[in-house]
Amino acid sequence: MQNVRFSKWLVLSCLGLLISMCSSTSSATEFTADMTVTIHHDNAVQTSKIFVKESRYRMEQVEDGQEIVVLVDQEQRLTRVLLPADKMYVEIASDDMQSLMNDPFQAAKYTETIGEKTKAGVEKISGYDCDVYAIKRDGDDLMKLWVAKKLNFPMKIEIPGKGGRTMLLEKIKTGSLEDNLFAMPAGYTKMDEPGEREIELPEWTERIASAKYVEPPFEQMMLDEEILRVKIESGKGVKVSGTNKITDRSAFMAVPFKDGKPINEPTMYLYNLSNEGQTWSNTFKLTPYEADEIVIRVEEGTITLKLEAIDVGKQESVSAGNELKVPVKAGYNIDFRLVNIIDGESVCTVTLTKGGNEVSEDVIGPKDYRTYTLKKKGESKKNTWSNSSGADEFIVRVEKGEILVNVSQ
The missing domain is CATH 2.50.20.10 (Lipoprotein localisation LolA/LolB/LppX)
Known part of the structure; x- marks a missing residue:
């Protein structure tokens, strides 16, 4: 059977699709x-x-x-x-x-x-x-x-x-x-779902072990096929930026790895820079449950790599039968990340309240739409909600297992 080839429509290889994005294709x-x-x-x-x-x-x-x-x-x-x-x-x-x-x-x-x-x-x-x-x-x-x-x-x-x-x-x-x-x-x-099938390791991954670790703040020129590594630490995020330094095309990738293997196909994290001076960046707010390092490699050309430390916001583990309440500001998007931190399945539901009352399902969607099931340890879901309703509290209720919750605005 032939492999499915995917057209690269994304302008940023980052994680996440959102509940309250533009409604242009909703109905x-x-x-x-x-x-x-x-x-x-x-x-x-x-x-x-x-x-x-x-x-x-x-x-x-x-x-x-x-x-x-x-x-x-x-x-x-x-x-x-x-x-x-x-x-x-x-x-x-x-x-x-x-x-x-x-x-x-x-x-x-x-x-x-x-x-x-x-x-x-x-x-x-x-x-x-x-x-x-x-x-x-x-x-x-x-x-x-x-x-x-x-x-x-x-x-x-x-x-x-x-x-x-x-x-x-x-x-x-x-x-x-x-x-x-x-x-x-x-x-x-x-067929096997992405993340369940074995990812074929490209030849260049053999050189990762000899590459040096760097940490933000950091800035350095990187040449063709050069590799650097960034450790993922609990409660800390990193913004990875690359700027094309030549008149021809440059390309680089910033790939999360766990236990020596990429968590997804490495080409999913490839950034193409067509013009000199063009910059692309990705912000990683991963936890050690999901990945233990980010491997940065120049696929082609020459780039200037820049690393910046990022505030990941409130982060707390919540077990079954408990909930996490986070104060939020009206008019600002709410970014949240849910990570399963147990070996079995974890389930949670998210909601918004205003003045102690839950916001209508007409605004935030039915419960099924707001329920997240994470089947294995390290599996995560990321989403963004608009707070146009003026809600003052974001709540995560864990019904099964234990989940690490990260919320920021």
């Missing part, structure tokens, strides 16, 4: 469309078909002669990648890195949470009036979105620059769609 009118993705550096075009029904959508494409179907259920926060020829499928959370890399719409929602989104006008795309939004971070253009007012769905998504790409929906046809288009078909065998 759309039913329609079908042709989808094209143009790769900027060589103008290569990838084509596929998309079917949208409220909070669910289906993408069909062919890569290297292999048919691939992607089913996304945003209410369940679940993505399934089907290989019809082999009757096999992968099931992953929509906030999983591979899901984000494969899905321009979820990648767009994620990008909104790491940058500043502003309305840039109104344009007509594929016959539909669209609100245009620009997303920037530290002055850099991350992404541009064209969201159809009538369909409540992005018609166009653009990542600028030579290393970017543009997604466009065309030939839109509205009308009722059958539910079975979005359901898991019978007769398929489930």
Whole structure:
């Protein structure tokens, strides 16, 4: 069976998808469309078909002669990648890195949470009036979105620059769609989930043991194939930044490792810097339960590496039958991370209160949507909630096991 290749739609390989991201794909009118993705550096075009029904959508494409179907259920926060020829499928959370890399719409929602989104006008795309939004971070253009007012769905998504790409929906046809288009078909065998299958170690990992450890604050030029390491310590976070120092492309990766193995595919943490002076960064708030070090390697070119210490916010372990209450400020996003710290399964529910009363489910979603199940030690979930409701307290209630909770604003 061939491997599934994932299109790199993410502009930042960081963890997390959020409950209160932009609503542009949360509940759309039913329609079908042709989808094209143009790769900027060589103008290569990838084509596929998309079917949208409220909070669910289906993408069909062919890569290297292999048919691939992607089913996304945003209410369940679940993505399934089907290989019809082999009757096999992968099931992953929509906030999983591979899901984000494969899905321009979820990648767009994620990008909104790491940058500043502003309305840039109104344009007509594929016959539909669209609100245009620009997303920037530290002055850099991350992404541009064209969201159809009538369909409540992005018609166009653009990542600028030579290393970017543009997604466009065309030939839109509205009308009722059958539910079975979005359901898991019978007769398929489930493949190992990401994180459960063995990760093949690239050759360069053999040189990690001889690489030196550094700690923030730190700044140094790194050359092609050079490796440095950063230890992960409890209660401490680190921001890793790389700046391209040459006129050609540079690329580097910052990969979390646990017990000598990467916690995910190393290429998921690869950052491409197309232009001289271009900088990319990632903030790691990992715990020793998840990883014990971050390995930084220059894949190509020359970069200046910069490490900064980051405040991870309130962090506390909570066992079954107990809850953690954290005061929060109205109008500021709430970032939280949940880490299973026992060998068995842990389960918790999160909520917001205002003046001692729980915020309505119409605002924060039903309990099932706010319940997190962590099946093994070291497994984590990260999310961000908007506090537009004016809540003054964020609560994590642990129903089973024991969870390390990290909350910050």
